[in-house]
Amino acid sequence: MKRLQLLKILVTIAFVLLMVGLIFGLPFILILAIAPDQVPFTFSGRWSPVLMLSFLYVVYGIITYGVYQFKTTLELFQKNVFFDDRVIKSLNHTGLSFITASLLSIVVPFIYTMLVLGELEVTAGFSSGSPLFTLGLGLFFIVLAEVFGNAKRLKEENDLTV
Numbered sequence: 001m002k003r004l005q006l007l008k009i010l011v012t013i014a015f016v017l018l019m020v021g022l023i024f025g026l027p028f029i030l031i032l033a034i035a036p037d038q039v040p041f042t043f044s045g046r047w048s049p050v051l052m053l054s055f056l057y058v059v060y061g062i063i064t065y066g067v068y069q070f071k072t073t074l075e076l077f078q079k080n081v082f083f084d085d086r087v088i089k090s091l092n093h094t095g096l097s098f099i100t101a102s103l104l105s106i107v108v109p110f111i112y113t114m115l116v117l118g119e120l121e122v123t124a125g126f127s128s129g130s131p132l133f134t135l136g137l138g139l140f141f142i143v144l145a146e147v148f149g150n151a152k153r154l155k156e157e158n159d160l161t162v
Helices: 002-034 049-078 085-115 131-160
Strands: none
Touching: 002 049, 049 085, 049 131, 085 131
């Protein structure tokens, strides 16, 4: 149980830090859109800064929701609630949010470079911050939700046979 408690503390810290980013991110994007001269630094790249930050903000919000759902799952685990619909639903939502964020991180920049810039740019890689890692993490949570669903079904069948 100490490992579970440590994991919950780490996930709670990550969630709080993500929420701080969400709280301060939106006003920053609005200031950049309304008064770009007030921002003390410049952005480099081919994307419009407001468009780029808005897109990153949406992806960041989806990831924050996934971390929140995982935090909810860990809270249920601490209460010794394992094979429950709430756990399965929370794990499924965690996985779906990570998959959605990773697909957005892959598809939207690709479409932007194809349609707006008229170029084809393909990059591949695998690191802890890459969309492929997030996609794999999302698929892991989906599979975990299925495993818990099957375990719940087997437990219910076992409880019926006395």
